[in-house]
Amino acid sequence: SAVISQKPSRDICQRGTSLTIQCQVDSQVTMMFWYRQQPGQSLTLIATANQGSEATYESGFVIDKFPISRPNLTFSTLTVSNMSPEDSSIYLCSVETRVGTDTQYFGPGTRLTVL
């Protein structure tokens, strides 16, 4: 596995503002993913963060709302833009440490509350 950290661990934000969440891994990984977990729900994939190119978004998620950067093989950011209370959720990054295994490990998550 890998050691994955996320910052911030939690935040309370005002409607209309934006928050950038950072995900740092202690080793180089090819695949990084961003998920959302709404209260009492399972995980929903937002996008795959691709190093050196634009992220690949899942149906229902768009770049203008959730811009993602992946400048290198150990770091990625997810921005939640123009937030509304419906964006209140836990945001998780995950990594696949061995290509082709589909095995993902999760960071500790960022708990976001939008007022």
Place this chain on the structure above:
Amino acid sequence: QKEVEQNSGPLSVPEGAIASLNCTYSDRGSQSFFWYRQYSGKSPELIMFIYSNGDKEDGRFTAQLNKASQYVSLLIRDSQPSDSATYLCAVSEGGGSEKLVFGKGTKLTVNP
């Protein structure tokens, strides 16, 4: 649409009993199957993965896969109160995709 189904529970078992968690999936092309444990307020933790039909054992945990029936299960032997958590089943999308599809999870409570 690819789906992963789990009983939401809650599943309640006494300490020392066997807990049985079940999962079915819709995509016959799926090749990899995972069980994650998620404690309240924490992120998912990978506890088991299985790729081939049959059983895979790791300590008190046994994962069982039946691709013909599109069914995967997790058995927890000698259940402990510390096993109380939500268990998420995840299945690879197949077709070379690295993505996982998650079930909604089964909440397990182990009573002392």
